[in-house]
Amino acid sequence: MTLPARLLESIASAAVREGLADAVYTRLDTPIGKLLIVQGERGVVRVGFAEEPVDALLAQVAGLLGPRIVASDRELAATRDAVSAYFEGVDERIDLPVDLSLVRSDFRRSALTLLRDEVGPGHVVTYSALAAKVGHPKAARAIGSACATNPVPIIVPCHRVLPGSGGVGSYGGGPDVKRLLLAHEGALVA
Amino acid sequence: MKAVALPPFWSLVEAHGDELLVHARRMTGDSNGEDVLQEALLRALRAYPRLRHAEHLRAWLYRVTTTTALDHLRARRREVLTDEPPVPASEPEHYDDAFESLIGELPDGTQAALRLRFVEDLDYDGIAARLGCSAVAARQRVSTAIRTLRTQGIPA
Numbered sequence: 001m002t003l004p005a006r007l008l009e010s011i012a013s014a015a016v017r018e019g020l021a022d023a024v025y026t027r028l029d030t031p032i033g034k035l036l037i038v039q040g041e042r043g044v045v046r047v048g049f050a051e052e053p054v055d056a057l058l059a060q061v062a063g064l065l066g067p068r069i070v071a072s073d074r075e076l077a078a079t080r081d082a083v084s085a086y087f088e089g090v091d092e093r094i095d096l097p098v099d100l101s102l103v104r105s106d107f108r109r110s111a112l113t114l115l116r117d118e119v120g121p122g123h124v125v126t127y128s129a130l131a132a133k134v135g136h137p138k139a140a141r142a143i144g145s146a147c148a149t150n151p152v153p154i155i156v157p158c159h160r161v162l163p164g165s166g167g168v169g170s171y172g173g174g175p176d177v178k179r180l181l182l183a184h185e186g187a188l189v190a
Numbered sequence: 191m192k193a194v195a196l197p198p199f200w201s202l203v204e205a206h207g208d209e210l211l212v213h214a215r216r217m218t219g220d221s222n223g224e225d226v227l228q229e230a231l232l233r234a235l236r237a238y239p240r241l242r243h244a245e246h247l248r249a250w251l252y253r254v255t256t257t258t259a260l261d262h263l264r265a266r267r268r269e270v271l272t273d274e275p276p277v278p279a280s281e282p283e284h285y286d287d288a289f290e291s292l293i294g295e296l297p298d299g300t301q302a303a304l305r306l307r308f309v310e311d312l313d314y315d316g317i318a319a320r321l322g323c324s325a326v327a328a329r330q331r332v333s334t335a336i337r338t339l340r341t342q343g344i345p346a
Contacts (some may be wrong), residue, residue, distance in 0.1 A: 003207040004224075011203070011228050020235040025200075058198040067196035068235050070203075 012072035022066030025058065026076040030087045031184075032177045035154070039079055040065045043097030047152045049173040064101055086154070092121035092185055094155050108146035110134060115147075116156045121185045126164040140164075148172065160187065196244050199235060206248050207231075210255050217259035217336060230258035249311035253289070256308045260292045263340055296335055303331040 015021045023045065025038040033050030038061050045065065048057040058069055073080065085091040098116070103109045111134050118133065119125050125133075127147075128140040136142070147158035153172050159181045163169040171178035207227075214230065215223030234254045241250070289309065293301045306317040317328040 003203070003211060007211075007224050007228065008203070008207075011231050012200075014228065014232055015235055018232065020232065055198075055201060058201065059195075062196070062198045066239060067199055068238055069198035069200055070235075071200045 009072055009074050012070040013075060015068070015070050016072065016075050020068055021070045022068040023061050024070055024072050024075050025061075026071065026073050026080055027054075028080050028083055030083070032087075032173060032180060035083070037076065037079060037083065038069075039076055040099050040101075042099040042101075044079065044152050044155055045099040045102060047154055049153070049177070051173075060102065083154070087184070089184070096155060098152050098155055100151070100156075102151035103146075104149070107134070107136070107139075107142060108149065111143055111146040112150055112156045112158070115158065115161065119157060119160045121157075122187050124160045124162050124182065124187050126162055127169075128164055130161055154181070160185075194242065194244050196238065196241060197247070199238055202247055202251060203231065206251055210251055213252060214255050214259055217256065217340070218262055219340070222262060226259050226262050227255065229262070230255040233258060246311070249309075252311055253308060257289055260289070260339065264292070292339070293335075296338065300331055300335045300338075303328060304335050307332050 012021070012024065016024060023038050023040045025036060028035045028037060035050065036046070036048035036052070036054055036057055037044060038046040038048075038058065040061070046057055046061050048054065062069055079096055082091070082094050082096050086094050100109050100112060103112060111130060114133055115125070115130060119130075126140075127143045128137065131137055131139040131143045134143070143161065147161050148170070150156050150158040150172070153159070159171060159173075159178045161169075168175050168178045168182065210230070211223055211227050214226040218226050230251075231254075234251055237254075241247075289305075293304050296304070303317055306312045307314075314325040314328045314332075317332070318325040323331075
């Protein structure tokens with residue numbers, strides 16, 4: 001693509017200003033690779049890791065919020081700053097509104113909401129302990145599914161959920177990224 | 191209306207933005223190309239969710255850009271020639287009508303070449319095949335017509 005960045009930003013900003021954008025996305029360089037961040041009217045709806053195909057992620061959001069999706073670093077400056085502040089260790093809470101509409105069930109949504117509200121940076125929780133917090137102590141496996149399908153990783157911190165048997169378990173961005181995020185937050189992992 | 195799976199709008203901008211800018215510049219003169227493209231893409235965004243199918247999106251964007259460029263040229267002629275207030279820009283659903291009314295005073299052969307180029311989105315070989323002339327002649331016919339619309343004003 002060879003359109004000048006200034007022109008693309010101008011078009012995207014005008015679209016947002018006129019209420020013509022269903023969602024806006026940006027790509028952000030981080031220590032764990034280039035993240036895709038997609039934001040709708042109600043908040044961040046999707047975060048994608050570097051290896052996830054952008055087209056597929058955007059198509060997923062288009063199916064939910066509508067196809068009028070534009071790219072703008074400028075319109076998402078506050079969001080970029082908040083995620084960058086996390087990686088720079090300035091503020092690890094990432095206090096951004098999230099939209100969990102891509103989550104398929106109420107159970108998963110309440111598990112992810114609880115996780116975000118109650119397990120802060122530097123802390124970890126096991127799948128079964130989180131299941132107990134949600135009120136379904138036997139649903140550790142379902143908690144695993146909720147984390148595996150978390151549409152907004154990092155912001156909703158599913159990397160802080162670990163298997164009771166030790167180790168870091170699986171992660172959408174790969175176990176190495178999970179380990180790196182936990183080490184960054186100062187959480188000790190066996 | 192049945193919902194169709196339209197691609198995320200920005201993927202169209204990334205795929206076709208540069209050629210649309212070239213087109214907008216050719217139609218309007220270099221200095222206005224970017225403004226015209228921005229307006230065209232905003233018009234396209236307004237109409238996008240109402241499209242009934244996800245085919246020929248590139249040709250559709252060309253058409254929107256062409257109409258926006260012609261509206262721009264028409265508005266500029268008005269500013270220069272008359273005090274007539276500008277008419278509201280044509281709505282996206284009426285692109286074809288607006289296009290037809292703008293080229294209506296041109297010779298038939300020229301109209302045909304413009305339609306093949308901007309409505310059917312054919313390349314010059316394709317236009318030549320339809321009109322039974324050479325590709326060079328087809329290109330010439332289209333560029334002469336654009337020049338006519340640009341320099342002699344557009345029939346209201």
